[in-house]
Amino acid sequence: MSRSNQPVRSAKPGWKQNPAEVRSDILRVSREEFAARGYSGARVDDIAARTRTSKRMIYYYFGDKEGLYRQVLEDAYRETRDGEQRLRIDDLAPEDALRQLIEFTFDHHRSNPDLVRLIMIENIHHGRYLAGLDAIKDLNRTALDKLRRICRQGRKAGTFRGDVTPIQLHWMISALCFFNISNQATFSMVFGGRLHTNGGQRRVRDQVVDVVLRYVVADPS
Amino acid sequence: MSRSNQPVRSAKPGWKQNPAEVRSDILRVSREEFAARGYSGARVDDIAARTRTSKRMIYYYFGDKEGLYRQVLEDAYRETRDGEQRLRIDDLAPEDALRQLIEFTFDHHRSNPDLVRLIMIENIHHGRYLAGLDAIKDLNRTALDKLRRICRQGRKAGTFRGDVTPIQLHWMISALCFFNISNQATFSMVFGGRLHTNGGQRRVRDQVVDVVLRYVVADPS
């Protein structure tokens, strides 16, 4: 009561404009919050409090909570694709290329748990928010292209089975690398944390490589 | 205004008491809502509206929203364990037993997507609600026991490799069967729905059996 009727023109005499940094600051914090608490669990006020700016700016740049989430999601997917594109395995023998692709995927998931969590969250929502994004079409195009080449060359060399498809392979690699992160909490709660120590993860990684490679190699017959 | 100052002693002349059914009705609806919208996304009012009873009864029987969620989670886990216990494969040859265990696990996940979703949600929350449950200790004990027997017999017969552990195997089977359901939305959005038609799922199932069996069989050397 007593403080609202005076002009209040306090503090903040000068401030800099920096739209780019404000935007990316909001996005960074939002990704963490959405990944940590889910879409409905995340609070716009909490996000705002953790940024160097105010809640108003979130609505200024992203319209509403859903717009913010969509942007976070799109950025996450683009980063993943860009990472895959940076992987150079085109001049390796098919087995070696495949091994490197698997190891890269495994490590990528492991060092970007927030991306994994965002995808989990998106699946909880039946992919509703992902649906409207333009970027999906050519999204995992890169990973699949690399697998296509590997399969073709492997078959030609006779070391691969004839009936494995790139998409099957991608599905399998994704499943193993994704589950490793997505279900870490409940799995280690039920079975103990042995699999998620540093040594345990090294073994799991070798195992994933092993299981996929054994699957693709041609039968001796 | 006009209707609140009269006694209102309207309708509802007689009603039956049926605590057991009320409880299970609430739990059934709650599971669907939590599985569909996540913990924070689910609304107690919505759950109440879909039951044959009122919001009051939810709080009467389960204390608060968290208590309700915990009960849903516990029931889901118990059902899964009970299902596994009903599987009788002890007198089969290790390869056949393993195949049947994998097929059972695959089908179980596929026909109980809500259970999968509840586990996803629990992982989003870092397993916080699962932590307090007593039932976790002996939870997947049964699945692991079966795998232990299979591994032991397979090694003894010489058809299995010596270095596969039951927990590794369980991890792998879980990963493939779980991912198949958990990431259905985003995966088929990016790669098309080919894998999730009836025929596609039959192929995926065969593939899962195949990849695991190839992994455990001993090298010819």
Add this chain to the structure above:
DNA sequence: CCTATAATGTACCAAGCAGTTAATTCATGC
């Protein structure tokens, strides 16, 4: 029957939370 307790219905509330209003300051082109 009568009484105690368990079960249920109705109405309500206070905090939480997404989104807004309105005023102010910075930056930029002329």
Add this chain to the structure above:
DNA sequence: GCATGAATTAACTGCTTGGTACATTATAGG
């Protein structure tokens, strides 16, 4: 240097939502 739009601040609003108070009815034990 000044007009104009972009960027930013601070305070506010109204609906949503988890949770409750209180009255009422059913049921079981004596």
